[in-house]
Amino acid sequence: MKWETVIGLEVHAELSTATKIFCSCPVSFREKPNTCICEVCTGMPGALPSLNEKVVDYAVRTGLALGCDINRHTRFDRKNYFYPDLPKAYQISQLYAPICTNGSLEIGGGKRIGIHELHMEEDAGKLLHGEEGKKTLIDYNRAGVPLIEIVSEPDLRSAEEAIDYLTRLRTLLQFIGVSDCKMQEGSLRADVNVSVRRYGEAELGTRTEMKNLNSFHAIKRAIEYESRRQIDLLEGGSAVTQQTRRWDDRLAKSYVMRSKEDAMDYKYFPEPDLPELIISEDKLNKIKSETPELPEEKKRRYRNELGLGEYDTELICSDLSLVRFFEKAVDLGADPKQTANWLLSEVLRMVGDGEEIPLKAESFVKIISLVSENKISRSTGKAVLEKAFSEGIDPEEYIDKNNLFQISDISDIEKALKRVIEENPKSVSEYRGGKEKAFKYIVGQSMKALGGKADARLVGSLLHKLLDR
Ligand SMILES: [Zn+2]
Structure with a gap:
């Protein structure tokens, strides 16, 4: 050169x-x-x-x-x-x-x-x-x-x-x-x-x-x-x-x-x-006082006050429509890190470059809070988010109508797990004989029996409790 x-x-x-x-x-x-x-x-x-x-x-x-x-x-x-x-x-x-x-x-x-x-x-x-x-x-x-x-x-x-x-x-x-x-x-x-x-x-x-x-x-x-x-x-x-x-x-x-x-x-x-x-x-002072936050100031605030990482900060701040959506969600009380996570992984792939996000921030915040409270599973959350994005559905109404809330009553879950254990004696004895794969199979059968509406980690730990004694 x-x-x-x-x-x-x-x-x-x-x-x-x-x-x-x-x-x-x-x-x-x-x-x-x-x-x-x-x-x-x-x-x-x-x-x-x-x-x-x-x-x-x-x-x-x-x-x-x-x-x-x-x-x-x-x-x-x-x-x-x-x-x-x-x-x-x-x-x-x-x-x-x-x-x-x-x-x-x-x-x-x-x-x-x-x-x-x-x-x-x-x-x-x-x-x-x-x-x-x-x-x-x-x-x-x-x-x-x-x-x-x-x-x-x-x-x-x-x-x-x-x-x-x-x-x-x-x-x-x-x-x-x-x-x-x-x-x-x-x-x-x-x-x-x-x-x-x-x-x-x-x-x-x-x-x-x-x-x-x-x-x-x-x-x-x-x-x-x-x-x-x-x-x-x-x-x-x-x-x-x-x-x-x-x-x-x-x-x-x-x-x-x-x-x-x-x-x-x-x-x-x-x-x-x-x-x-x-x-x-x-005049000069008035203009100064009316100037909104500069990109570098915003990035510093996202990192220092909201606890976002470098990558998330840069990505959100590369596009004003992302910034607007992010700040609205946080103003509505959403956790900044969760918001960044869902916004950048799930919402961003549905939006074209520089386009406004056609999703209500209120719906977005509702969905991520239902997931973090374990009321719906993460995969249900993603599916509902897509519906809210493309059809503008009301998340809670939709989840309720389609019976997508997770089963949160532990005794209900345990009842279902006990039935799965009874129906799969072969897998149970294989697992007790040391086969990890058999455990995974039992988890799968349990999730199926629960219609996918229970927290998979909770199901895993309940199964351990039932099988490992
Ligand atoms: Zn003129």
């Missing part, structure tokens, strides 16, 4: 505010095209933007969670370019005085990835391309949806590190409630900058940028492909050209979109329609 890959990521996250960044149109992804629009977000002449305070709150909240410096005097700039999805022909963004700078995010192995800056901007509309050569339609519902762009330093060294960083960043944004980060809906997307250099070289190589990648899978493959392509070029005696490339995940290839582009090309200038934004001490 002579070559080192150097990666920087620019992550765009759509904020989950109720309204857009510069107007009061709703932020919605399921409405009919062009129904959530107004003069401001469609760039009508004379329409003026007014900043959504929630966007500032969310940007600062994220900046604080990433350990950034919050710039108390910040402002917006115009990024000028023409494209049909951008009706004003400029995007309101931040270049000269971004709201947050100089943070970091820790990834696996304790490595810290620098955050160069975080800034606020507006999203563009969406082009809906028809068949090749046919019409293209434009939906402006997304125009003016608030975005934060989080720009990392070029501190990442492999596709794996990039995915680790993105995974943690996504978890963080979800946990602090600023974005739902649904990559399939485009609410989290990344521009990937890749360059290569020989190990030990201090200077960075020439980089290329791949824009708007919206799946971890595509990002990983794009980095690996681009790194390989650049190494091949350099080893073949050619040079890497600075350019923007388009990643085609279907063909697993990247293509040139346009060559070198600098800030100059966008003719940035301060946005004249918005005043300087001043963030007061009070």
Whole structure:
């Protein structure tokens, strides 16, 4: 391995505010095209933007969670370019005085990835391309949806590190409630900058940028492909050209979109329609006090106060829907360890990645407490849980109706065991003659006689009492 890959990521996250960044149109992804629009977000002449305070709150909240410096005097700039999805022909963004700078995010192995800056901007509309050569339609519902762009330093060294960083960043944004980060809906997307250099070289190589990648899978493959392509070029005696490339995940290839582009090309200038934004001490403190528990704080609490192990903690905290379910169950009085155990072994296998759990926490808590009180067997518990999951049945009603409660009266169990012993004299004498296997057979017959509704360990110990005297 002579070559080192150097990666920087620019992550765009759509904020989950109720309204857009510069107007009061709703932020919605399921409405009919062009129904959530107004003069401001469609760039009508004379329409003026007014900043959504929630966007500032969310940007600062994220900046604080990433350990950034919050710039108390910040402002917006115009990024000028023409494209049909951008009706004003400029995007309101931040270049000269971004709201947050100089943070970091820790990834696996304790490595810290620098955050160069975080800034606020507006999203563009969406082009809906028809068949090749046919019409293209434009939906402006997304125009003016608030975005934060989080720009990392070029501190990442492999596709794996990039995915680790993105995974943690996504978890963080979800946990602090600023974005739902649904990559399939485009609410989290990344521009990937890749360059290569020989190990030990201090200077960075020439980089290329791949824009708007919206799946971890595509990002990983794009980095690996681009790194390989650049190494091949350099080893073949050619040079890497600075350019923007388009990643085609279907063909697993990247293509040139346009060559070198600098800030100059966008003719940035301060946005004249918005005043300087001043963030007061009070405002900053208010945002701090409203910030929910960060992922690392949550993990520490799970380990130290709830007594969960490392593995369970990491797994639950990898997914906000698991966190919500877990905390609800614990709030309802369930034992945290039992909850983690059942959640991760029995519930998780029934839920798709990132899906909400369609199970009532109340039903879940009822089932695991019935099992731990030995009122139903563990296997009955699992079966009832599946029913509650898929059909929403009421656990107690279902268990009662189907006669699944365990027999808890010891004299009833003993009566049944005595009958089994009488009916299986051969196995009994084999067991007494030292054959362990015969004992297992007797346990099996006993469980059968009890209809599976007794605690197997209790049956075992009662049998020993009856047979070993
Ligand atoms: Zn609007």
